[in-house]
Amino acid sequence: MEDVETRELRYFVAVAEELHFGRAAERLGIAQPPLSRAIRRLEHRLGVALLDRTSHGSRLTPAGEVLLAEGRTALDAVAAATRRAQRAGPRARLVLAMKPGGDAGLLPRILASYEERPDALPVELAFSLGDRAAMLRDGRADVGLLHHPQNDLRGLATEELAVERRVLAIADTHPLAARDALRLADLAGVPVPQFPEAAHREPGPVVGDVAELMQLVALGRAVALVTESAAQRPARGVTYRPVLDAAPATLVLAWPESSRSREVAAFVTAARRAVAPPATGTT
Amino acid sequence: MEDVETRELRYFVAVAEELHFGRAAERLGIAQPPLSRAIRRLEHRLGVALLDRTSHGSRLTPAGEVLLAEGRTALDAVAAATRRAQRAGPRARLVLAMKPGGDAGLLPRILASYEERPDALPVELAFSLGDRAAMLRDGRADVGLLHHPQNDLRGLATEELAVERRVLAIADTHPLAARDALRLADLAGVPVPQFPEAAHREPGPVVGDVAELMQLVALGRAVALVTESAAQRPARGVTYRPVLDAAPATLVLAWPESSRSREVAAFVTAARRAVAPPATGTT
DNA sequence: GCGGGCGATACCCTGCGGGTATGGAGGACG
DNA sequence: CGTCCTCCATACCCGCAGGGTATCGCCCGC
Numbered sequence: 005m006e007d008v009e010t011r012e013l014r015y016f017v018a019v020a021e022e023l024h025f026g027r028a029a030e031r032l033g034i035a036q037p038p039l040s041r042a043i044r045r046l047e048h049r050l051g052v053a054l055l056d057r058t059s060h061g062s063r064l065t066p067a068g069e070v071l072l073a074e075g076r077t078a079l080d081a082v083a084a085a086t087r088r089a090q091r092a093g094p095r096a097r098l099v100l101a102m103k104p105g106g107d108a109g110l111l112p113r114i115l116a117s118y119e120e121r122p123d124a125l126p127v128e129l130a131f132s133l134g135d136r137a138a139m140l141r142d143g144r145a146d147v148g149l150l151h152h153p154q155n156d157l158r159g160l161a162t163e164e165l166a167v168e169r170r171v172l173a174i175a176d177t178h179p180l181a182a183r184d185a186l187r188l189a190d191l192a193g194v195p196v197p198q199f200p201e202a203a204h205r206e207p208g209p210v211v212g213d214v215a216e217l218m219q220l221v222a223l224g225r226a227v228a229l230v231t232e233s234a235a236q237r238p239a240r241g242v243t244y245r246p247v248l249d250a251a252p253a254t255l256v257l258a259w260p261e262s263s264r265s266r267e268v269a270a271f272v273t274a275a276r277r278a279v280a281p282p283a284t285g286t287t
Numbered sequence: 288m289e290d291v292e293t294r295e296l297r298y299f300v301a302v303a304e305e306l307h308f309g310r311a312a313e314r315l316g317i318a319q320p321p322l323s324r325a326i327r328r329l330e331h332r333l334g335v336a337l338l339d340r341t342s343h344g345s346r347l348t349p350a351g352e353v354l355l356a357e358g359r360t361a362l363d364a365v366a367a368a369t370r371r372a373q374r375a376g377p378r379a380r381l382v383l384a385m386k387p388g389g390d391a392g393l394l395p396r397i398l399a400s401y402e403e404r405p406d407a408l409p410v411e412l413a414f415s416l417g418d419r420a421a422m423l424r425d426g427r428a429d430v431g432l433l434h435h436p437q438n439d440l441r442g443l444a445t446e447e448l449a450v451e452r453r454v455l456a457i458a459d460t461h462p463l464a465a466r467d468a469l470r471l472a473d474l475a476g477v478p479v480p481q482f483p484e485a486a487h488r489e490p491g492p493v494v495g496d497v498a499e500l501m502q503l504v505a506l507g508r509a510v511a512l513v514t515e516s517a518a519q520r521p522a523r524g525v526t527y528r529p530v531l532d533a534a535p536a537t538l539v540l541a542w543p544e545s546s547r548s549r550e551v552a553a554f555v556t557a558a559r560r561a562v563a564p565p566a567t568g569t570t
Numbered sequence: 571g572c573g574g575g576c577g578a579t580a581c582c583c584t585g586c587g588g589g590t591a592t593g594g595a596g597g598a599c600g
Numbered sequence: 601c602g603t604c605c606t607c608c609a610t611a612c613c614c615g616c617a618g619g620g621t622a623t624c625g626c627c628c629g630c
Contacts, residue, residue, distance in 0.1 A: 052376030093335030
């Protein structure tokens, strides 16, 4: 019951993800034998087998599955601690993670509301098409604009900001664009691009930014479900069509649930005030 | 931006809590100079000062405050990962944290419901008067019976089980026992025992278990607010009196929000089913 | 049966984490 | 105002853990 160092956890996670000591060692930038030894020592210390080694790759034991899942969140927590501490030094600031255009037009009001506070920190916007929830979990961001249920909000506290319908971005020339409204079933065979975000080995083209995406859509090579507010910006060759049975997306302000940060709390309060219609406010 | 080892975090947390390198080193079981070096190296690597050293103790910088809070949760996460992995090995089991008598009488039904499942694991009961929420956070337990708002449920997912009124346990002979009902204000000067749980430097006697507590109450040296169901068990020399304005306690089943464990999910489902009145169930 | 791929073992070396001894600065107190 | 005491930092040393190279043993596929 000694204690486990983050290095050991990183090693184990690498092996568990690769299921191959050689590749894992390469990814970690070390040689294979020290890695084998480290994992072996870890198993010995915990008193459980983590991997079933065969001569053609390895497999996780149940304990290994658990350590993979819990170890990832532990590594995130460690990374979050160091990053947030660094950010709290001189030049302290608040990092807001969001998808470009993913604010439903609310961001100016929210920022203005926050910046009214005398103790407001500079707010740094971190645009990302990737997993913004992960940015909150590992400390790259302090607060984020996310969508429910599209994002996995576990471990995050949230404040609902708006509910948005989603529409389909599609090429003018696409046969489906001739119709006034669509259903999800109509999209069965159509390629939907994946951001690195959803690189869950799903099929479909992978795009890196919004411009690429719109290019693909205009060319008729793909379609994309976007929120109604994002569809305000016209793009050449692209039109928008309602999808009758697409679940709406709820825009939420999210932050790590464990946060006791006064600054995050202040930002959340300011955002809530900015979004709530003044009439509804309970003074 | 290297990476921070858990040892370094433990060292920093010790220093941050003691605000004294010598005492922290003693607590950690090492000498003071290596500790100083480790903290210095950590500050250097993060690029921020964590402590303001004076020749009479030290104080935390803002970055240090952040690292203390976030570092604690990170250490909890690491501990949770290893403990849960160990528990997932052979002799896998589910650990349920609860206060003795803190189940509002629901536990037998919950356990029976869970044990009906063919894949049910053995359930180990972990009785604790201490911080049961912390047991979930650091992996000593998998699920817990907690009270809202008495427990800090941040980072935990919960399922409401019951709402309980709280009553005052008081000695027969106590002057206040003569009255039929009390208000919180009546308890102003009366010592309320603290469990190590609430050892927030509050005044009042500290007790280690329920027997000690009841002894103190019977002797008139203390009173205790307990849930109505816990008051079912009579104790010699102790009576129970309603407290009109004591906020009720909600008994909740709680588990780590980040848990993806199939077993925890099964237990929660079983508990929900056991507690919901059959009529209300949406078969 | 043989070759190739993968993990384990053997062995060495460097650096880091730990120790003791001591210096230097700042506050308390006579 | 000088002295002492407290506390952290520096200097120096040692041992081991963590990393590297070379090689073995095993199993699977051909």
